[in-house]
Amino acid sequence: xxxxxxxxxxxxxxxxxxxxxxxxxxxxxxxxxxxxxxxxxxxxxxxxxxxxxxxxxxxxxxxxxxxxxxxxxxxxxxxxxxxxxxxxxxxxxxxxxxxxxxxxxxxxxxxxxxxxxxxxxxxxxxxxxxxxxxxxxxxxxxxxxxxxxxxxxxxxxxxx
Amino acid sequence: xxxxxxxxxxxxxxxxxxxxxxxxxxxxxxxxxxxxxxxxxxxxxxxxxxxxxxxxxxxxxxxxxxxxxxxxxxxxxxxxxxxxxxxxxxxxxxxxxxxxxxxxxxxxxxxxxxxxxxxxxxxxxxxxxxxxxxxxxxxxxxxxxxxxxxxxxxxxxxxx
DNA sequence: CAAGATTGAGGAATCAATCTTT
DNA sequence: AAAGATTGATTCCTCAATCTTG
Numbered sequence: 471x472x473x474x475x476x477x478x479x480x481x482x483x484x485x486x487x488x489x490x491x492x493x494x495x496x497x498x499x500x501x502x503x504x505x506x507x508x509x510x511x512x513x514x515x516x517x518x519x520x521x522x523x524x525x526x527x528x529x530x531x532x533x534x535x536x537x538x539x540x541x542x543x544x545x546x547x548x549x550x551x552x553x554x555x556x557x558x559x560x561x562x563x564x565x566x567x568x569x570x571x572x573x574x575x576x577x578x579x580x581x582x583x584x585x586x587x588x589x590x591x592x593x594x595x596x597x598x599x600x601x602x603x604x605x606x607x608x609x610x611x612x613x614x615x616x617x618x619x620x621x622x623x624x625x626x627x628x629x630x
Numbered sequence: 631x632x633x634x635x636x637x638x639x640x641x642x643x644x645x646x647x648x649x650x651x652x653x654x655x656x657x658x659x660x661x662x663x664x665x666x667x668x669x670x671x672x673x674x675x676x677x678x679x680x681x682x683x684x685x686x687x688x689x690x691x692x693x694x695x696x697x698x699x700x701x702x703x704x705x706x707x708x709x710x711x712x713x714x715x716x717x718x719x720x721x722x723x724x725x726x727x728x729x730x731x732x733x734x735x736x737x738x739x740x741x742x743x744x745x746x747x748x749x750x751x752x753x754x755x756x757x758x759x760x761x762x763x764x765x766x767x768x769x770x771x772x773x774x775x776x777x778x779x780x781x782x783x784x785x786x787x788x789x790x
Numbered sequence: 791c792a793a794g795a796t797t798g799a800g801g802a803a804t805c806a807a808t809c810t811t812t
Numbered sequence: 813a814a815a816g817a818t819t820g821a822t823t824c825c826t827c828a829a830t831c832t833t834g
Contacts, residue, residue: 566794610649613758
């Protein structure tokens, strides 16, 4: 018996694999919902973030969406090529680019969001009651914030 | 006001983005923990699955790990090249391949698992108390099973 | 030098097509 | 025809290096 190195409980391992699988399952449904609009999940999340907060920098998007800066650059390239967003110069800092949703982008987001949300709603509502959803949300929040904290302590690592 | 099309509540949307972010955050930590062993997360999960159930078919691995069959083929290629697993002929069905862990593979898994679990343990324990973890696990389980069910109803879609 | 952004190279995952066996 | 598995082409993402500006 080893008294010195407490091993991870089976509960935690199950949790992790479960989170992983749930992510994959949700991702699978998302891709199906967004495909008719020609959007990947990453592109969709960028549009959503821009809708919430206009004129973000690429670096800000990288931090919020937990993607490498180069990934964001390429996603914006695609979206701009499709006429959904536009890069704008930053008056205060000539290094930075501000990204703005075009009318076409806002329109596409609006339509995609409807389909995406309905599909998500069906799947989650079938699984959890409203009180359970609230309870679930609270636990996710707690875990999320804690993970972000430990990430910060190690020096930003996701998007170098 | 629109009485006909109930939209998704903000709660559900927050949940989804939270799950997505948590996945990315955990994945980031995993990659750091497994890199010294030369393993990706997908490879690690294959080894784990083979340790639990010996001699699985590639198709079975594809279904359990929610990855496309071609993805599994390539992961097994890599693991076999590194001498961690071996493809074995199936006596009953000459189309099928049974995958088995080699002693080297079992050994590497053992060592990687220790580091991976400790790293995960630290991060999750810092976030949730033991009762919370148990509560969390129950909700994840419920959501997971429900998502699998709705996936099955739509005809297998993840790995065509 | 540090920060914002981009580019090239490489890995990982998927789709569609193909081959063999049932 | 259908199932198990593989291959080729393509997309997505990341890392490391680079360019410009603060």
